[in-house]
Amino acid sequence: MSNIQRLPQDTINRIAAGEVVERPASAVKELVENAIDAGARHIDIRAEQGGLSRILIEDNGSGMAGPDLELAVERHATSKLKPQADGTWDLLHIQTLGFRGEALPSMGSVARLNIVSKSRGGDALAIQVDGGAVSGLKPAAFGGDHGTRIDLRDLFYATPARLKFMKSERSENMAIAEEVKRQAMAHEDVGFSLELDGKRVLKLFAEQAGFEGRLRRLAAILGSDFGDNALLIDQAREGVRLTGYAGLPTFSRGNAMHQYLFVNNRPVRDKLLTGALRAAYADFLARDRHPLAALFVEIDPQDLDVNVHPAKAEVRFRDPNLVRGLIIGALKHGLASAGHRAATTVAQTALTGFRVESVQPLLNLNRPTPSQIAAVRPYMAPEPFAPTARFEPVSYETAAYALGVSEAPVLERPVDVAASAVDAFPLGAARAQIHETYIIAQTADGLVIVDQHAAHERLVYEEMKVAMAQGHVQSQSLLIPEIVDLEREEVARLVARRDDLATMGLQVEAFGPTSVLVRDIPALMGDCDISGLVRDLVDDLTEHGELLALKERMAEICGDHACRHSVRSGRRLNAHEMNALLRQMEATPHSGQCNHGRPTYVELKLKDIEKLFGRR
Incomplete structure (x- = not known):
């Protein structure tokens, strides 16, 4: 048998x-x-x-x-x-x-x-x-x-x-x-x-096909906050089109569950696409934060293999590097178009932190000590207190001192800014600095609170990124050039990108058929593992066709430098410095969040502030 x-x-x-x-x-x-x-x-x-x-x-x-x-x-x-004219069945043009x-x-x-x-x-x-x-x-x-x-x-x-x-x-x-x-x-x-x-x-009603209908459908499923904080993505390259919506960096989550990827309207789970999404947000989010996005790839069915698994949840691209590059480029372009914009949920979160406390418990506190009374005697009403006495406004200097802002006013007396000037600027005009850390600015319909260190950190980082993109990266020559052994194909692949490496301060050249010689490294990197860096670069070129290891390492170093060389918390700024910071934020992309993904400012609308005081 x-x-x-x-x-x-x-x-x-x-x-x-x-x-x-x-x-x-x-x-x-x-x-x-x-x-x-x-x-x-x-x-x-x-x-x-x-x-x-x-x-x-x-x-x-x-x-x-x-x-x-x-x-x-x-x-x-x-x-x-359907069978073709020659009797065969086409599995490469599935629509x-x-x-x-x-x-x-x-x-x-x-x-x-x-x-x-x-x-x-x-x-x-x-x-x-x-x-x-x-x-x-x-x-x-x-x-x-x-x-x-x-x-x-x-x-x-x-x-x-x-x-x-x-x-x-x-x-x-x-x-x-x-x-x-x-x-x-x-x-x-x-x-x-x-x-x-x-x-x-x-319960979802049919929407009109197109961007507006798609955004309404996404907002109905992901919440209205997504609709308010999503960026339109629409880019094409070499016959491949990417559309959809991606959330602002400050509108992020603690996991990647809210990332939806579709290829020719087919929901898929693909490591290539999720990796590209992560790479696009690398400059804007901390490692434990994840963006929200719904992205749709439209591609010729002949450049796509959907017959990978019976569940059809996986796909294979004929040119994966093209798709990956399109996703990263389109998302970065969309994020740049957001300018200094921050998520609306930042203000909502801030408002929930306000609590209206009852005044009644304060009446039951123990009486202050004589020394405490003596300290505030200059600011107290004459005793006995006369309820019918006419209220006298407290001076700016006295109010600043009483609120514990400083022993002396933090700023010169605030510069009066015309109402037209306030209306002209999205982030308004600076009115005060509190705790030598936060800038209070008045806008046309509310106020803005800016974290001066986080905001300036982002501005410095963006300047460094521009310098890197323009090839202004200083190199540091090695006293003894380092030889790194590689495979023959890896050497050819790395040497072919030597010009791109040179713009980032890394000078390499072939040293025989199976090794490369490193003469210069970026000055920012200091003492680093050169051999490990070169091997990481080769792995990136092999898998993605990009120099990700060097770019990510340089971005991390630039972020550290930006953090160390930014305006520190505790530094007093005058009115001109504060307004200059606000104007630079308005002109700089991505200034709505720091290098770690935290918001750099919170905007509170006047109607929301009035609700806190029961005026509406």
């Missing part, structure tokens, strides 16, 4: 189903994509007990006639691929979300599947698949003029081992909701509704 056995067809189907339908959210993904491919303009999704008990999806797509409905539950039968013809038969082999479909002008028909056993067509009732209703029950009942690896109902419900949100982001012109265990958790 042979040691190799042919598996039964039902076992083959169940093994294959494990690749396509990993969990209930995978089934929802496949069914929603089928509905979108069928031209549905609205899709209703319902799930019970994490989708394991029941998943019901109804759409108003084109529907299926009897013969198509019978073929739909057979493995590798699809309407998405639909589905194409493998595995979803419905996979679900039918591990669950109880009931499909009711009605084509335009046809009758509604139903077909059932129970653990791989297919029943015949039957007449059925369908509420709409056309569309499909799929009822999937007892998922994985035919493969009990898979049930052991399912997570809690709450986790599975969250995965289903996340999958529906991703699909809704990619197709703003399709309406979606989602019910989990009888509770409506999502």
Whole structure:
């Protein structure tokens, strides 16, 4: 008897189903994509007990006639691929979300599947698949003029081992909701509704296709704050286009869960794309902060391989460096266009820090000591206190002293700035400096509080970046040039970029076929591991085609220098210095956040301040 056995067809189907339908959210993904491919303009999704008990999806797509409905539950039968003139099937020009013809038969082999479909002008028909056993067509009732209703029950009942690896109902419900949100982001012109265990958790109406409709859809899913703090991204290069919205650096999160990437409207999880997103924000965020973004790559299907995995969550690009460079360049251009803008949530967070304290507890405090009374005697009303006495305004110098700003006024008496001048500047006109750290500026409709050190740190860093981009990086010659051994191909790859390295202060040349000679290094780097740096550069060139290791190291050093050489907290500034800092912030890109991703200023609108005092 042979040691190799042919598996039964039902076992083959169940093994294959494990690749396509990993969990209930995978089934929802496949069914929603089928509905979108069928031209549905609205899709209703319902799930019970994490989708394991029941998943019901109804759409108003084109529907299926009897013969198509019978073929739909057979493995590798699809309407998405068409034979070419020479009889071959083209897998390099896929323009639909589905194409493998595995979803419905996979679900039918591990669950109880009931499909009711009605084509335009046809009758509604139903077909059932129970653990791989297919029943015949039957007449059925369908509420709409056309569309499909799929009822999937007892998922994985035919493969009990898979049930052991399912997570809690709450986790599975969250995965289903996340999958529906991703699909809704990619197709703003399709309406979606989602019910989990009888509770409506999502209701999205179809939006007009385009940037405005997409932003409204993203704001409906990610929150109105995203809509208020998102930057439009729209760049193209060599036939590849990147669109979407990315959040301001000060509008960030502690994890990368709110990063959504789509390729030809297909939700994907790709390390290349997420790495490019991280690199674009490297100058603006601390290592433990992550940007919010929804980015859409449009590319010729022939330059893309979506047939990598049955779940179709991974893709391969013909030219990954082109796509990566486009993402980084487009995001940096979008961030630069934001200028000094900071997230609106910064002000909201600041306002929540204000607490209205009751005055009543203050009346029960112990009486001050004689020494305390003597210290404030010059600023007290004559005793006995006369309630009807006329109020005399306290002078600026006395108020500054009483508030503990300084022993003497921090500034000269504030310079009166005309109202027209205040209106002319986004960050307003400086009025005071408190605690020798924060600048208070008056704007046309509120006030701005600036962290002088964080703001100046960003300005210095941006100046250093401009100098680096223009090739003004000083080199330091090594007393003894260092030889670094590499592979032959690595030497050629590194020497080919010697001019780019020279602009950043690193001088390398070939030293035989398998080594390079380093003569100069950037003066900023001081005593560093030259051999390790060169090998990191070679790895970057091999994987990404970019000199990331040197750029990131130089950026880190520049950030440290900017921090050390900026205006320190505790330094007194006069009115002219404060206004000069504000004007420079307005003219400098990215000045809304420091090098570590923290905001450099907080803007409070007058209407919000008035709410604090109950005036509105």
